[in-house]
Amino acid sequence: MNTRNIYIGLIILAVFSSCKKWLDVQPEDRFTGEQIFKTKDGFATAINGVYLDMATDKLYGANLNGTILEAFAQRYNLDNPSADFYSYSNYDYQNANVKATLDQIWTGMYVDITNVNKFIEHLDADKGVVLSSSEDSLFKGEALGLRAFMHLDLLRMYGPMYSSADSTKPAIPYSAIAGTSYGPILPANQVMEKILSDLHSAESLLAKDPIRNGIQNGLDISYLNNRNQRMNYFAVKGLQARALLYRGNKAAAFLAAKAVIDHTSLFPWIQSTDVLSESRNPNRIFSSELIFSLFSPGLYDVQKNYFSSDVKDQTILAPSTDALNDVFQGDENDYRYNPNWKIAPTGKSYKTFYKYADIEDKSAPSRFLVPLLRLSEVYYIAAESAPDNATAFSYLNTVRNNRGLLDVPQTASFSDELQKEYTKEFFGEGQLWFYYKRKKVSMIFPFGNPYQPVFLGAAQYVFPLPLSETSPR
């Protein structure tokens, strides 16, 4: 009797010890890394998560687009101390709201960067099992490009003011591995080196990017459609131009910009019939010219919450009428003036911002797009880094002509004219702040009270690192 029990016991023991997998419980309410990266679709969904997250309000959907960065650049009438965005236009970095927003931007960007790093880790581990080598290159190029893109913006926000020589002041950490070991806060020049090295690798990985033959739509494989809504070959080149100019390397910036400009036909200039004379469905963001944009499902809510004429006075973001006249010099031919600025039938008595307002045709492909890199910016970079005056003005005038404006003569002050163009072109897109910081503009007139200039220096241009970064270090 006893020996029989022992035998039964031994058999049961043997059965269970070989069933280790039986004890492996998979979580039911979420997915593990292994499950996601088993299929091609899984990889596509993982990188799409990053695109979706970047387009949220905390990052490029609102903060880095039409709201926070524009408030810092004094684009709106924020004279009243009870205005929601007053502390931003006052550069009050100790204010609790400002601190919280800057922390949110920092953390949000690095979470996306960590997702990208994990994505790259899985790509490298794959070794041709799930993805073919061309698919692998495409995804990896996108991932590296995104990592460089986000680090560049972090550098432009939290890093020191760059000089024409490389800046060695401490800037931001460069996150290249998803995990718990973290590196030091690097000096700006080393961050820039890493950004450019990532872009260089991305460029060669994206050499076979289908966008080089045209932007397509309606293909079966979804990530081959609308390549300009993802990090693509030309976005990488444009980004290189942007980064190199930020660093002060004009010659290299010019070459990178030229690589995009030579293919300008892939990003056709907007026609006046699509903007000026089109009243029901104006293409206000000039979507055909976008080299890199993001689809943001929350875009029209941002419009309703911050720019619409119905928003209460304390919250609305709108410049004063005098300032608007000053910027556009009353030129109603400018594609960027009347279509974007109207007096609404109800609400405010002054012009409010319409760039991100919805249109009637709900099937239009230009809806929900947030512009991140425009063809016009690449032209401006080329103009600024051009080897001679004639080339500089010719690029500047090309953009002007495609905005309904006449040429400026070569006798005009190039830098003044360029700054005017930046001011008109990037309303609600955040790039003007970076332009001011790069050019070390020390005095600007806010679009609220044009007779009281605001003086800017390192104390205003450099965002302090958030406590969530510095406390644990």
Next chain:
Amino acid sequence: MGWNVNNEKGIKDIKWITLIRLRANIGVTGNQNFSSYSSIDTYNYFSGINPYGQGVLLSTLGNPNLEAQKTVQTNIGTDVALWGNKLNFTINAYRKKTSPLVVAVDLPSSTGVSKLPLNVGYLDTKGLEAVVNFSPIYKPGERIVWTIGYTGSIYKSKYGNFNNTLASLNTAQLNSNSLVRYQDGYSPDDLWAVPSKGIDPATGREVFVKKNGEYTFVYDPADIVKSGSGTPLIEGVISTSFTYKGASLGIYLRYVLGRDIFNDVLYSKVENISFQGLSENQDKRALYDRWQKPGDNARFKGISLTSTTPISSRFIQEENSLSGESINMGYRFDQKIWLKKVGISSLTLNAYMNDLFYFSTVKRERGIDYPYAKSFSFSLNASF
């Protein structure tokens, strides 16, 4: 295992010893107060779509080398009853050692994770509990009993072995300020903050003490040190219960001595009033007790200073408290003739009052974040 000493040859005959029992036990348990999936990466779907479809994002980064916590608990105690239960007491001494601990380490936000679970060190808790019941009037035969009870509990928790395990970690993590709290000899109940010398009468700003002893106006998270301990000196319950024939009365009071707490009300209602909050009513201490002009010896910083007050030792206060945990009274009608007429063999009426009062040396507003209830209830029990 246990040993009833009172049954031993010599002691059995001693009339006034009813029970002396010695016992000891030891056990091992697992422990899980952290998320189940800490050793693997997990993803969640993003709640929106774009023309490319759905997206997934990391929800937790896993640490594949994570081991589960194990706790070994040893316990020795004695139960003694004298004079047939007129006096009885129990004393328990225990020791719990949890090893390896799973500790959530704060990481800089640029890693994309805010906390990561790591196996480091152990936690050693030693404690002593005593329960004493004494009945000055003890006539169970006539159903008249009055008992006074007392319980007390003391414990001490200490971390250990962190320095050895941490030696193998990346030096950056070693210097990580979040691990400042997990050092050998410190307790998980310790409160950490920058020590404060109070408000400077000349400027109304708070004066902090740096690690090297210097005074400064500037808050630096690197100066955070242990500023108090949430472990009470002793805590327990004092009770009394009285039974007279069918009537019963019980009173239970809970006491806690010598515990440090962080006074949240002072922190968020008197200082740190948000800009939007200015249009609402505020705690009157914000006006009367805050610094207004040079020469004021105020407890709180200048009323015109609107930057956030960081957590400092000013807000850590020692609390001694006494709370009325439960008072109950009842009456039992048993085998009464007039009840039997209705077919009821016994009827019990009881009234209970819980959480009646809370006396404390620390003034604060309770019940704002977590409601507490003073409850009064009445019950009627009939058996047929």
